[in-house]
Amino acid sequence: MMDTQKTKVLIVISNMEFGGAQRQIVELVNNTDKTQFEIHVCSLSNYAPLAEQFNAGISLHIIHKKAKFDFSVVFKLASLIRKHKFNIIHSYLFDAEMAARLAAKLSCTNIKVIGSERNANYTLKPIQKRAYKLTKHLVNAIIANSKSGADFNARQTGQPKSKYHVVYNGVNTNRFRPQNKKNIRAELGIEENCNLIGMFASFKQQKNHPFLISALNTLKQQGANFKLLLVGDVLHGGMHGSDTYTSAVKQQIEDSSFSNDVVYLGNRDDIEHIYPACDFTVLPSLFEGTPNVVLESMACGVPVIATDVSDNARIISHLSSGYIVETNNVQELSEKILYLLGNTATLETFSKNARQAMVNKFSSVKLAENMTKIYKMVKQK
Incomplete structure (x- = not known):
């Protein structure tokens, strides 16, 4: 029998300010098929101006990180996972990555964890590199927005290349178009x-x-x-x-x-x-x-x-x-x-x-199609 239940996805990010990763989240959630997916976004900062661009029906959660090492974020995120029974947690940016991995484990659910790589050839701090390696077993898949980013992340964190998928960013070609x-x-x-x-x-x-x-x-x-x-x-x-x-x-x-x-x-x-x-x-x-x-x-x-x-x-x-x-x-x-x-x-x-x-x-529709294909695949594993 075909599973008609929606896949519930929680996207976690450090903040929703005017940044590249944040704008891609807007494009992703606004173009995802709402008949198949229920998308929630969680910002670890109460500064979230770009969240105003979400279409109606996108749930925004704020778990404000009060200090650099605020471990209470992990417990609150785990509670959110249990409350909404999410199937997938997909994190963007370092502090959100760490919080999502630990919260998924702490939630004691069968939630699948997806990480992200948004750049390539930058310098990771020693504490960041160690954190990635210590938690690498908690991740089911990693989505990079470039091939070079996927290769870089694999070298830095020791993840097997089989975990990586490349989904290029997308642009709303109706919003961004030639004008006078x-x-x-x-x-x-x-x-x-x-x-x-x-x-x-x-x-x-x-x-x-x-x-x-x-x-x-x-x-x-x-x-x-x-x-x-x-x-x-x-x-x-x-x-x-x-x-x-x-x-x-x-x-x-x-x-x-x-x-x-x-x-x-x-x-x-x-x-x-x-x-x-x-x-x-x-x-x-x-x-x-x-x-x-x-x-x-x-x-x-x-x-x-x-x-x-x-x-x-x-x-x-x-x-x-x-x-x-x-x-x-x-x-x-x-x-x-x-x-x-x-x-x-x-x-x-x-x-x-x-x-x-x-x-x-490189349209936003293509971005959402490619991303949700990976969501489906990871959920079924």
């Missing part, structure tokens, strides 16, 4: 005919703003005309040294030759209306998983120049929908930016190809 550039620039107070370069990223070291600033400084000194649009802000509470990093980046801009050509927009909840203002965007990251901003920009028909990290080259077709450049190669990045600033025909071609790739391969 002239109108958006008018709303932002930006000149209609200026060359506008966008960078959409939180202010944290991973995003490597100084690389882009150095390249643009070189171009400005050579006489190039442009404006830089920065969308994103310091992480909530200055986490992970974000406040110090932000100050350093802004000082570098202040000392540059284009300090008067920078527009700061901070965090925005209407970024689908901001991307189309740009001629192209740049993501100079040191490491990534599958960057949401690349998918979102391309879905809006805005080409991207990105560093050759993680699976960026699998998303951006070099010389077809954008450019892939070597990390911290200022000359190469400068050359690619300068070329796009002066070649509208290339921009138009890249724009069409970028949009089509997102519609065909």
